[in-house]
Amino acid sequence: MLVGGALPSHLDCCGGLSNLDYSKVDSSAMTLLLGYVKMTDSTFAAAVLCIAFNPLFWNVVARWEHKTRVLSRVCGSPYTACYCLGAVILLLNFIRSHCFTEAMRSQPKLEGLDCLSVYCAGLAVLGIGFLFVISSFLALGFIGTFLGDYFGILKEEKVTSFPFNVMDNPMYWGSTACYLGWSIMHASPAGLLLTAVVAVSYMIAMLYEGPFTEEIYQQKRKAAKNK
DSSP states (O other): OOOOOOOOTTSOGGGGGGGSOGGGSOHHHHHHHHHTOOTTOHHHHHHHHHHHHHHHHHHHHHHHHHHHOHHHHHHSSHHHHHHHHHHHHHHHHHHHHHHHHHHHHTSOOOGGGOSHHHHHHHHHHHHHHHHHHHHHHHHHHHHHHTTGGGGTOOOSSOOOSTTTTTOSOHHHHHHHHHHHHHHHHTTOHHHHHHHHHHHHHHHHHHHHHHHHHHHHHHHHHHHHHHO
């Protein structure tokens, strides 16, 4: 899924958050965070499962469709099939967000974050995230956002307008920023930890989606040359 502003100068802006060295995160801060989170809480576990399941689901289904074209045949056209998959992904993302919010509500807040200035900072992060998500959607369109190229609906050229001229995978990083901002606004250690799970799940998805999508377009270029 293509289904998050200024970056520090020492980061490669086109790599987004994937260039951060997570091994250098302060272990004491992580220990403090974990001390506030009940890992065995059912709502927390449900949120983790939803976060992990969603990108796995759409990648498996989209690759299966690319290989078999079963959904396109059943739905009557690749466009209808893509719209159906997009609707399912949107529903799954709604459920994920609901589980994420319920997990935060069931866990204690971090008092040091429970103040107006931090709330406003979280709101700003949330706004930046929404900016990247919405602008990505507008640049790609529904079909482009929801894996249309796996259905054989290919774009004539790569999208290079904002926000794709700022970073790779802005939809994913924008979504991650939304969850981060939402967690900060709620002063929620559980939310911050779940945001890290979101980031990791997206990073894993990108490792598979990027090369596979590039292979699809390479096949298109080869077919065009052979005509």
